[in-house]
Amino acid sequence: MDARIRIRNTKSIVFKSVVVFLAFMITIPLIVILVYIIKQGVMQVNWHFLTNVPAPVGEPGGGISNALVGSIIIVAMSSMIAIPIGMLAGIYLSENPGTRLAHYSGLCVDILQGVPSIVVGIVVYFWVVKPLGTFSAISGSIALAMMMMPIVIRSTEQTLKLLPDTLKEAALSLGVPYHRVILKVIIPCGFSGILSGIMLSVARIVGETAPLLFTAFGNPYLSTSITKPMQSLPLLIFNYATSPYDDWHNLAWGASFMLLMFVLILNISTKLVTRKWNIQL
Amino acid sequence: MEHSVVSATKFNAWFGDNHAVKDVSIRIDKNQVIAVMGPSGCGKTTFLRCINRMHELIPGTRTEGSLKLYDDEIYTMNPIYVRYKIGMVFQRPNPFPNLSIYDNVIAGYKLNGLKMTKADMNAIVEKSLTSAALWNEVKDSLHKKGTFLSGGQQQRLCIARAIAMEPEVILFDEPTSALDPISTSSIETLFHELKANYTLIIVTHNMQQAARVSDKTAFFYLGELVEFDNTKQMFTAPKDVRTQNYITGRFS
Amino acid sequence: MTPLENEIGALKKELINMWMLVQSQLDNAKKAMVQFDKDLAREVLVKEKRVNSFELKIDRDCENIFALYCPVAVDLRFLLAALKINTNLERIGDIAAGVAKYVIESSVNFDEIVLENISLLRMYDEAVNILTDTRIAFEKEDTVLARSIFKRDDILDAINVSAPNAITELIKKDLSSMPEALYMLSIFRKLERVGDQSKNIAEEIIFYVEAKILKHFESSRRKEDEG
Numbered sequence: 001m002d003a004r005i006r007i008r009n010t011k012s013i014v015f016k017s018v019v020v021f022l023a024f025m026i027t028i029p030l031i032v033i034l035v036y037i038i039k040q041g042v043m044q045v046n047w048h049f050l051t052n053v054p055a056p057v058g059e060p061g062g063g064i065s066n067a068l069v070g071s072i073i074i075v076a077m078s079s080m081i082a083i084p085i086g087m088l089a090g091i092y093l094s095e096n097p098g099t100r101l102a103h104y105s106g107l108c109v110d111i112l113q114g115v116p117s118i119v120v121g122i123v124v125y126f127w128v129v130k131p132l133g134t135f136s137a138i139s140g141s142i143a144l145a146m147m148m149m150p151i152v153i154r155s156t157e158q159t160l161k162l163l164p165d166t167l168k169e170a171a172l173s174l175g176v177p178y179h180r181v182i183l184k185v186i187i188p189c190g191f192s193g194i195l196s197g198i199m200l201s202v203a204r205i206v207g208e209t210a211p212l213l214f215t216a217f218g219n220p221y222l223s224t225s226i227t228k229p230m231q232s233l234p235l236l237i238f239n240y241a242t243s244p245y246d247d248w249h250n251l252a253w254g255a256s257f258m259l260l261m262f263v264l265i266l267n268i269s270t271k272l273v274t275r276k277w278n279i280q281l
Numbered sequence: 282m283e284h285s286v287v288s289a290t291k292f293n294a295w296f297g298d299n300h301a302v303k304d305v306s307i308r309i310d311k312n313q314v315i316a317v318m319g320p321s322g323c324g325k326t327t328f329l330r331c332i333n334r335m336h337e338l339i340p341g342t343r344t345e346g347s348l349k350l351y352d353d354e355i356y357t358m359n360p361i362y363v364r365y366k367i368g369m370v371f372q373r374p375n376p377f378p379n380l381s382i383y384d385n386v387i388a389g390y391k392l393n394g395l396k397m398t399k400a401d402m403n404a405i406v407e408k409s410l411t412s413a414a415l416w417n418e419v420k421d422s423l424h425k426k427g428t429f430l431s432g433g434q435q436q437r438l439c440i441a442r443a444i445a446m447e448p449e450v451i452l453f454d455e456p457t458s459a460l461d462p463i464s465t466s467s468i469e470t471l472f473h474e475l476k477a478n479y480t481l482i483i484v485t486h487n488m489q490q491a492a493r494v495s496d497k498t499a500f501f502y503l504g505e506l507v508e509f510d511n512t513k514q515m516f517t518a519p520k521d522v523r524t525q526n527y528i529t530g531r532f533s
Numbered sequence: 534m535t536p537l538e539n540e541i542g543a544l545k546k547e548l549i550n551m552w553m554l555v556q557s558q559l560d561n562a563k564k565a566m567v568q569f570d571k572d573l574a575r576e577v578l579v580k581e582k583r584v585n586s587f588e589l590k591i592d593r594d595c596e597n598i599f600a601l602y603c604p605v606a607v608d609l610r611f612l613l614a615a616l617k618i619n620t621n622l623e624r625i626g627d628i629a630a631g632v633a634k635y636v637i638e639s640s641v642n643f644d645e646i647v648l649e650n651i652s653l654l655r656m657y658d659e660a661v662n663i664l665t666d667t668r669i670a671f672e673k674e675d676t677v678l679a680r681s682i683f684k685r686d687d688i689l690d691a692i693n694v695s696a697p698n699a700i701t702e703l704i705k706k707d708l709s710s711m712p713e714a715l716y717m718l719s720i721f722r723k724l725e726r727v728g729d730q731s732k733n734i735a736e737e738i739i740f741y742v743e744a745k746i747l748k749h750f751e752s753s754r755r756k757e758d759e760g
Binding site for chain 1: 362363375
């Protein structure tokens with residue numbers, strides 16, 4: 001009897017140790033990536049790096065200002081497209097859960113979330129780039145917006161569904177019309193959840209490369225025109241990392257570092273924002 | 282003849298195919314506390330929610346018959362206006378968690394975009410909180426959010442919020458069932474004070490509460506209004522045997 | 534003040550009003566007897582209806598309070614005591630009316646000196662005092678005063694025991710005075726019952742204030758309670 005209990009205890013300890021060990025293992029890839037990229041990239045970052053466009057082949061120096069500005073513009077435009085549509089769709093889904101429209105559109109949202117990013121890029125190429133006759137930042141934004149929307153929609157829907165019905169009832173019983181109930185009560189109360197969904201969706205698309213390959217295409221010069229091709233950080237990394245020039249490799253490392261920092265900061269601030277703005281229901 | 286505040290004549294309400302309220306006729310007079318009691322599923326809450334047109338917000342519902350506020354048919358009036366005149370307090374206290382106590386009380390005005398001067402708003406907030414017996418406890422923390430209030434205080438805040446709209450009638454849907462006995466008792470005392478200015482209609486599961494607080498009691502059973510009489514009469518010698526069975530606990 | 538406290542306060546006031554009425558009935562019956570005032574006696578009979586309607590109202594008020602408020606503890610004991618005190622007071626009212634009836638029916642007046650001699654007046658005064666004191670004990674919730682009633686009722690009982698002898702002497706002295714003498718004997722009995730009713734009231738007061746039950750106890754146990 002004693003021996004059996006001892007074997008059981010041993011099994012239990014072994015199991016616990018394996019679980020803890022594997023949990024630690026998860027952090028290793030992240031740490032390796034962080035350490036390596038920081039090591040390679042942090043030395044590249046200086047004022048010159050941030051404010052100049054890449055130098056022509058062969059010349060030393062240069063920077064990634066066109067990619068920085070380009071990323072910011074493309075992401076901003078995607079957000080302007082995806083956030084309103086996504087929030088409204090999320091509101092509709094949470095308010096009318098039983099309808100056929102909700103069922104089928106929810107299905108479409110889930111499927112869209114699973115569409116490979118390169119396929120999205122190709123589709124937008126045929127829809128926007130070909131008719132316009134040129135690669136453009138706006139087509140890149142459209143592609144990225146299509147990837148952002150499912151996340152915004154689902155997180156808005158989940159946040160609002162968690163709000164108790166009594167909140168809506170209280171507002172309605174005061175004679176508040178429906179649109180004001182949504183705008184002035186439901187959305188403010190669910191604000192932290194909606195905001196964190198938005199920030200997560202931005203973090204998701206800021207590093208997407210494939211959709212931009214045939215839409216924004218890239219641009220060696222600093223451009224702010226949305227109907228012309230535009231450079232962005234992932235595109236720059238893709239193009240320059242596989243080039244044969246060392247200068248360009250350095251730029252790619254620096255850009256990787258910037259991208260990584262951006263995603264890290266976005267994720268951490270999402271957590272902070274959620275904690276600060278979270279309304280105790 | 283006394284002008285009734287709320288009167289129903291052969292009023293019916295459905296949830297889809299479920300005939301929840303059957304041919305109810307009742308006349309409720311001003312400045313009285315009316316208790317509405319009955320077993321679960323008897324239609325009392327449905328009837329209450331028809332009075333301020335909250336029932337129709339659920340899909341698949343419909344109503345028939347006459348339901349009047351003074352001389353006006355409630356179902357032909359603008360529902361927003363109906364809800365200004367007939368306020369409601371719910372079972373679980375539900376102050377708006379993103380608003381301060383001050384903003385909660387005047388939420389009816391703010392959320393509706395009704396403009397008022399600061400002085401007017403202050404006056405309404407003080408008057409409503411005083412009527413709800415909450416002023417002294419919160420007057421120094423009006424701009425804090427109401428999360429530190431106890432359940433009974435939160436419910437009184439909800440009552441103040443309803444009173445701020447200066448309704449004619451206040452509906453209560455089992456207002457103390459989520460509260461402890463001391464909070465319950467303070468709210469029952471409040472009912473006695475409120476009836477001077479408003480007409481109160483209270484749905485309750487708690488018969489003793491109905492006996493303690495109301496002037497008249499209505500007993501609903503299986504969607505019908507079985508008996509409506511002075512509370513004293515109802516609890517000493519009810520006229521219908523179903524009422525007697527319910528009150529004496531012969532069936533739940 | 535909760536609504537229940539208000540109702541109980543109102544009930545207390547009603548009882549005290551009834552009490553004062555019964556006191557005055559008893560007093561007036563005595564005056565009518567001594568002064569042989571048939572008009573006063575008739576007034577007592579008329580007011581007896583008010584005593585009865587007090588009893589009905591107080592019964593109904595108690596029923597309503599039970600039904601609406603489900604009282605417990607001291608409130609419950611108070612209501613139970615009030616119901617019994619109500620009945621006792623109504624019976625004392627009946628006794629006063631009975632004395633007044635005798636005054637009306639009798640053709641010959643009662644001689645004050647005779648009444649004095651046979652201690653009837655003394656007994657009457659004591660009975661009225663006992664009734665007054667039970668009222669004060671009720672108003673002030675004074676259980677010491679309530680307990681004093683028991684001894685004083687014993688005095689009334691003692692006088693009542695000696696009554697037949699006194700009356701027999703009276704009849705022996707003057708045979709023609711027999712009708713009045715028989716009335717007087719009845720009045721002795723009635724006054725003894727006033728004492729008993731007051732004693733019951735005192736027991737109810739002690740019950741509701743202290744939750745102690747003293748009725749049906751032998752007087753020896755009552756002494757234990759006092760000591």
